[in-house]
Amino acid sequence: MRFEVLLTGPARSYLGRLDRPTRDRFDRKFEELANDLLDPRQSKPLAGTDPLRAARVGAWRIILEVDREARVITVHDIAPRGQVSRRL
Secondary structure (H helix, E strand, C coil), X not given: CCCEEEECHHHHHHHHCXXXXXXXXXXXXXXXXXXXXXXXXXXXXXXXXXXXXXXXXXXXXEEEXXXXXCCEEEEEXXXXXXXXXXXX
């Protein structure tokens, strides 16, 4: 079951500030998430934030929410690992 990946404004803005090779890594990760979201190697539930999940791309983290009925993944935030936990 394939999901559609949507980025919020802050996530899109952060991604736009990264260099091209790093953006390409995120694009590959978004494809992997869209194709097999529940694979534990792709993302994991965030403790204490029921609808939110986290995914890794190197030292960065992606905070996302999944709507299984609509088959949509909403990317709420992208940030370095140490900063993303402070934003929740």
